[in-house]
Amino acid sequence: MRNFALIGAAGYIAPRHMKAIKETGNNLVAALDKNDSVGIIDSHFPEADFFVEYERFDRHIDLLKRKGTKIDYVSIASPNYLHDSHIRFALKHDAHAICEKPLVLNPHNIDALKVVQDETGKNIYNILQLRLHPSIIALKQKVEEQVAKDPTKVFDVDLTYLTSRGHWYFTSWKGAEDKSGGIATNIGVHFYDMLGWIFGNVKNNQSHLKQADANAGYLEFKHARVRWFLSVNYDYIPDDIKKTGMRTYRSITVDGEEIEFSGGFTDLHTLSYQDILDGGGFGLEEARKSIEIVSNIRKQNAIQNTELEHPFVKKVG
CATH class of the missing domain: 3.30.360.10 (Dihydrodipicolinate Reductase; domain 2)
Structure with a gap:
């Protein structure tokens, strides 16, 4: 069982990520969103910790790691312009990133992220369902x-x-x-x-x-x-x-x-997650x-x- 964190838990697409994490047999440990309308979490991971402030979420992920609970993947369902930053967050916390499309807004952002990916040894995956x-x-x-x-x-x-x-x-x-x-x-x-x-x-x-x-x-x-x-x-x-x-x-x-x-659209996120966990995925x-x-x-x-x-x-x- 892998541990996941989710950024953008109140968004439209977030429930598909929660469903995919659950249906692939994994665990959502922590979630972040500045909006607190996230009752949908109860349907999937009621034990997950939830934060509305990025700084507290960042500190929590760090403390979990120091106590032996490592986050393996960070799922990113935040607004498009924040994807780049949140992908970097994942990699810097020694986790792989699974990001909604568009991965980033401009091609030069891909080049910059490749540098971080090479530095950290962690992978960046894009949901291209x-x-x-x-x-x-x-x-x-x-x-x-x-x-x-x-x-x-x-x-x-x-x-x-x-x-x-x-x-x-x-x-x-x-x-x-x-x-x-x-x-x-x-x-x-x-x-x-x-x-x-x-x-x-x-x-x-x-x-x-x-x-x-x-x-x-x-x-x-x-x-x-x-x-x-x-x-x-x-x-x-x-x-x-x-x-x-x-x-x-x-x-x-x-x-x-x-x-x-x-x-057939509703199950494609689960298929995407399974493909990533099986060693595939789109980078x-x-x-x-x-x-x-x-x-x-x-x-x-x-x-x-x-x-x-x-x-x-x-x-x-």
Whole structure:
């Protein structure tokens, strides 16, 4: 049984980390969050110590180590802009880090973390759960088979992801680009990772729409031309989806064929943890390509390119 600490215990994704720690047969020893709405801990690890102040949490982890209770892993589910600091915290306390995506906001942060990883001998893992989704694994295998037959093959892909968020979103850290990285980073980074994992290196990266609630653009990989549209605005969800009462719309088509991957998400964190504990996991270099993509998107100005733009761009007035 390994000992875990968790940073960001009150966040949206934290329960999946708690569930993963428990389902892999391990123990959550201590948790941290500046917000104290963390009753969910009782469902998983009621004996875990909880802190709202970083300094007391830091001292507690140090005291545990001196008394013989070593923290093996620190799970990080804090706001995006704090990931870098919290990863360093884990490694400096002689623990491996398991961090939510995006691992960091910029590629140079990966280079700096590699130095700390080499110094400490501890590993940094990124939760890239789509790589473990059965439908995505099947798609990768299908693409590899077709590319083996025709190395020049380039697929046409449309990625559409709308996940409605209320007014709270823009009051929270998620609505601040310097803290979340913006829409493309906050809700898109794991899709870009998946696309790069399947279709190869990036050849072209364009932004066609840059608004606080919606981003769109075009990515060309070695084996794919991708039109993408991401938004947290309910207004852009197709009417037929609205009629069902759904507030989320997720679609990936490859050469016009829909890839069904809407189910199976809730167990992917447990699979991710098990993969790490079994000696696998996705490290710094696996995260690099998607971080480079979102960093470049953030720096770009939107251009008009009706030939390559996603059809949903026309929905935005």
